Each structure stands twice: as structure tokens, then as C-alpha cells.
Amino acid sequence: LLPILIAPDPVLETVSTPVDTVTDEVRQQLDDMLETMYAAPGIGLAAIQVGIPKRMLVIDVARDGEDKQPLYIINPEITWVSDDDQLYEEGCLSLPEHYAEVERPAEVKVSYLDRNGEKQELHAEGLLAVCLQHEMDHLEGILFVDHISALKRNMILRKLLKQKRLATAS
Numbered sequence: 001l002l003p004i005l006i007a008p009d010p011v012l013e014t015v016s017t018p019v020d021t022v023t024d025e026v027r028q029q030l031d032d033m034l035e036t037m038y039a040a041p042g043i044g045l046a047a048i049q050v051g052i053p054k055r056m057l058v059i060d061v062a063r064d065g066e067d068k069q070p071l072y073i074i075n076p077e078i079t080w081v082s083d084d085d086q087l088y089e090e091g092c093l094s095l096p097e098h099y100a101e102v103e104r105p106a107e108v109k110v111s112y113l114d115r116n117g118e119k120q121e122l123h124a125e126g127l128l129a130v131c132l133q134h135e136m137d138h139l140e141g142i143l144f145v146d147h148i149s150a151l152k153r154n155m156i157l158r159k160l161l162k163q164k165r166l167a168t169a170s
């Protein structure tokens with residue numbers, strides 16, 4: 001399992017670098033990310049959240065008990081967004097126990113490389129669309145709290161910083 005960085009952390013603000021070649025090392029990193037995500041538990045994880053500044057992420061929105069269908073997404077690019085938006089109360093493994101309503105396009109089309117380095121196109125809606133956009137924000141160093149009021153964002157980051165200081169002090 002890989003340690004998940006907790007905000008506030010300047011590393012989480014990194015703009016991640018594209019993956020040149022999908023090597024066995026990249027595939028191993030994706031597998032480690034997926035295992036870490038399931039254990040959290042979460043339904044998505046971006047590489048920067050475990051300190052790897054590469055434009056790649058894993059997602060599995062299957063609920064417990066359903067058969068897992070992991071997505072390995074490398075160098076994703078949004079190619080279309082719907083006109084209508086949807087509101088969703090988002091969380092983040094890097095901001096544990098904090099949630100806020102975020103408005104995003106209801107549907108997106110994304111082109112990306114899969115774990116074999118093959119070009120893929122995905123049309124996402126519902127929770128998958130929310131998660132995909134949330135993870136792709138991470139690749140730009142953007143957290144879901146960057147979409148809410150500065151007041152609420154600062155309150156959340158101040159609380160997390162206090163908890164981090166307590167954790168290291170104890």
C-alpha cells in the first residue's frame with residue numbers, strides 16, 4: 001500500500017507530467033494505486049495523491065459486492081462536455097472526512113491511453129463523470145475545495161493542518 005498525501009500539502013498542487021511510454025514500471029505503479037484505492041476505500045485515485053507526479057489515475061465505481069471493473073487512465077484529455085451540469089457532494093482521500101457540493105458538467109468524453117498504451121475514448125455520466133473530473137483536477141494540482149468558497153476552503157484546510165500537527169506532535 002502507498003501512503004496517501006493529506007492536504008494541505010504543496011505536492012498536491014503539482015501539475016503532473018505526461019507519461020511518455022507505458023512501461024512495466026508504470027503498470028506496477030497503477031496496480032499499487034488500485035490496491036491503495038480499494039483499501040482506503042475510495043472509487044478513484046490520482047498518482048499525485050501517492051506522490052507520483054505522472055498524469056495517470058485509477059477508477060472503479062463498482063459498489064461493494066458488485067464485480068470490480070477497474071479503469072486505468074493515462075494522459076487523459078477531455079474532448080467534450082455536456083451543456084447541463086450536475087451537483088454532487090464530493091469527498092477526497094487527501095481531505096479525509098470533509099465534503100462539499102461541487103457542480104460539474106453532467107457528462108464528459110475523455111480520450112486516454114489504457115494500461116497497454118492503447119488509445120481509448122470514454123463517454124462518462126453520473127458518478128463516473130464526477131469521479132473522472134475530480135481525478136483529472138488532481139493532475140492539474142486542483143482539489144475539490146478549490147471549487148467552493150475561499151471561506152469554506154480555508155476552514156477545511158485549517159482543520160486538516162491542525163490535525164496533521166497533532167498527529168506528528170503525538
Ligand SMILES: O=C(O)C[C@@H](Cc1ccccc1)[C@H](O)SCc1ccccc1
Pocket residue numbers: 041042043044045046088089090091092093094127130131134135
Ligand atoms: O480522493 C480521491 O480523489 C478519490 C475520491 C474520488 C471521488 C470524490 C468525489 C466523488 C466521487 C469520487 C474518493 O473516492 S472519496 C470517497 C468516495 C467514495 C464513494 C463515493 C464518493 C466518494
Ligand SMILES: [Zn+2]
Pocket residue numbers: 091092093094134138
Ligand atoms: Zn481527490
